[in-house]
Amino acid sequence: MSQSIVITSGKGGVGKTTTTANLSTALANTGSSVVAVDADIGLRNLDLLMGLENRIVFNLVDVVKGRCTARQAMIKDKRSPNLFLLPTSQVDDKNAVSPEEMGGLVEELRKGFDYIIIDCPAGIEQGFRNAIAGADRAVVVTTPEVSAVRDADRIIGMLQHHDVPSQLIVNRLSMKMVESGEMMSQEDVVDILAVDLLGVIPEDSEVVVSGNQGVPVVLDTSSEAGAAYSRICRRILGESVPFPDFAEKRGFLTRLFRR
């Protein structure tokens, strides 16, 4: 049974594309066949993070408009034979495709892949509706910032309205700042959003470095962020992986004073 998962957020720049690239790579490395779909039409990024920019010939809009087949547009990953990228168009805008067309595309991709991971644009407009159209479930990415959490809340409400269940990734958590009371903890975020926590990614400069090189950080499991992404991957596969995710570092006293 293939699964389609949309990676979404509401607020921009919180790590959707990074998450899409890393989870797609990690899932493919477990042997599943995976296609990463860039649904952020007009702001093409996913190909950069996967280091596949210079191989793009056709794109998602071409497929939807019948100018080529999905197979022609998909690019095989450099490293993993099970991983494909369906890049997006850099010249069109979000209205170039409709939710129905996206839904149809995802249905078609189901035939060939175990996992369809969809990178959603920021915002709550057409681009969002397109990206969630074919999704079985959603992973909502937020940073532990008030504004990002507020927007994630809005998005979760809208996903609920479309009957798409959501899970949460808290990205860019800085334990130091949490401990000094300058940042919301993962518990604080979960308390507000009241959804299942799928994982926590620490703030890690390796993410930026690897992103610039087009090599997903999850391939380097010695990095903190890479290890966190591979734990999330195992959770998606159904394994119950404990949250060493910095939780136990939090003392009783900090907890007491935060509430």
Added chain:
Amino acid sequence: MNISGAERSVEIKGFGGALGLVLDKAAPFEVIESDLRQLLQDTSSRRFFQGSEIVLGPDTRTLSAEEFSKLNQILQEGELELKPLETNGNAARLRKLRATESRGSKADTPTPKADTKPILEEAESEVVPESAAASPQLALPTLETVVPPAENPTPVNQEKSELHPGLNTDSGLIVRQTLRSGQTIKSKHSVIVFGDLNAGAEIESEGDIIVLGTIRGMVHAGISGDATVTVLGLRMQPTQIRIGSYISQPPAEKSGSIVTGPERAFVENGQIVIESQACGPAELIAMLLTFQRRGARSKVASRGSVPAIAVGAIRL
């Protein structure tokens, strides 16, 4: 919130993340049917709504099962579907509600006028705690959307409203979900939320507002000016509280003195006062039961009650 001056008896409005159908309460049903058809024929609005789910807006006219399915049919022709307002909202639930309706109203449920039998009414026992159901004091019928206020209240109703002056109708709106940023509820009735009210979400009610969860958003009780109503939350971290024409914001340094238990806000001596209710479940239920009795308010606060703090209020 009808729509004074609207030429059409039907409107579709954004409501939270959903589209809500707002129906004129007075218009004959045939007019509503034809207005809805017309609305959907209008191509520009049709394209706009297509594929969306429509809920029955709050505070709209109530429908019989037959009327509901008639409207739904019209909507389906326009590729829309009418969902009951809510939330975990789905067809199964609606079916259950329909079944309830055919069993008829319970004796202690205020009976609305025959022609406005609320389709979305539920068996009382389902939501109200047993002790409450047994008590005629808490005469909140449990609704999926809204029961219209009894327009010609029977003597029984009048008696009740003297007993509980704060509740301006005998009905309430029950919301069974966390209200998230961007979602709003506006009701002529008192509102009870089973869940949180998150920051960026809003409730406006002509009566009381009870949130059985954390209040982080904006609440306005007594929107038509009644300052005798109250707001209760199991945890209060509101962006802003408004009661009647009073408005308050929590003090800036609130983080220093965070109260974790239930708190209640009401107007006293021209100020919005927040009073900690520091109590267990039993007291909470007792409090809910007496909630409507203004006079009893000060006696309700029980064990460990913290002196009320005035949070300051300015008149709107």
